[in-house]
């Protein structure tokens with residue numbers, strides 16, 4: 001038997017899902033299962049109840065407002081984002097989703113699951129932070145909007161707490177974004193990644209894989225030397241592991257931030 005015995009629920013509405021999550025301390029939302037099922041198989045997590053969000057159509061879909069805001073439901077898959085004409089209003093989203101893993105993972109994995117797992121090597125957390133996305137979190141009797149910069153709290157920890165659901169993510173209008181990464185092999189997870197966004201004169205860079213949450217840097221200009229100086233000023237303290245030493249990760253952070261900013265300057 002691969003998995004420990006676990007109760008399974010497939011609610012038909014968001015209120016029912018929230019009720020189930022609140023009723024059981026050991027309940028966990030199940031989105032695409034591409035992280036959760038694997039950590040359950042490895043016995044690194046053992047929820048008592050899986051609350052499968054698959055039937056909640058309200059959590060799927062991509063909407064483009066007249067002002068250029070892109071709103072994406074938490075259960076929207078990477079494949080849906082890649083194929084969506086609406087998501088192309090913020091082209092970096094489809095571009096980065098297309099770099100995640102392989103076709104199977106992109107068909108099942110969801111934007112909500114990617115950011116709620118907050119694996120520091122995932123592709124999307126730095127993108128959401130750099131683009132200034134807003135996360136909508138629903139509880140049984142409440143709903144709140146949280147800026148992406150405040151959503152990521154620690155490794156596998158986010159502002160969506162027990163009994164809550166991330167329902168959607170809103171991206172403000174903008175096309176001047178960039179993303180660069182060095183990954184373990186062609187489809188592999190990132191060793192370091194960086195996302196950049198230019199909004200008018202303001203430049204924001206978010207660096208992933210170097211800390212528990214994306215590190216935000218605001219270079220004074222888009223000049224590569226200014227970007228690298230700003231990254232150095234952040235005094236990163238990344239881990240060393242079998243894939244890269246801490247020094248090499250610091251070096252990659254500077255180079256990748258400069259590349260992401262260069263792409264943002266060109267416009268996606």
Ligand SMILES: Cc1cc2nc3c(=O)[nH]c(=O)nc-3n(C[C@H](O)[C@H](O)[C@H](O)COP(=O)(O)OP(=O)(O)OC[C@H]3O[C@@H](n4cnc5c(N)ncnc54)[C@H](O)[C@@H]3O)c2cc1C
Nearest residue numbers: 029031032033034035036109110113114116122123166189
């Ligand atoms: C072989 C392989 C390679 C991969 N490579 C990469 C990679 O290179 N880059 C990358 O970014 N990712 C990678 N991943 C991870 C993949 O992107 C996952 O899809 C993603 O991390 C989780 O999304 P999911 O929809 O599968 O969520 P799940 O696995 O179902 O859930 C993940 C976590 O989020 C919680 N959750 C999910 N949705 C919500 C919600 N709406 N509200 C509150 N909590 C929620 C769950 O309870 C769980 O704790 C890889 C996965 C595999 C299997």
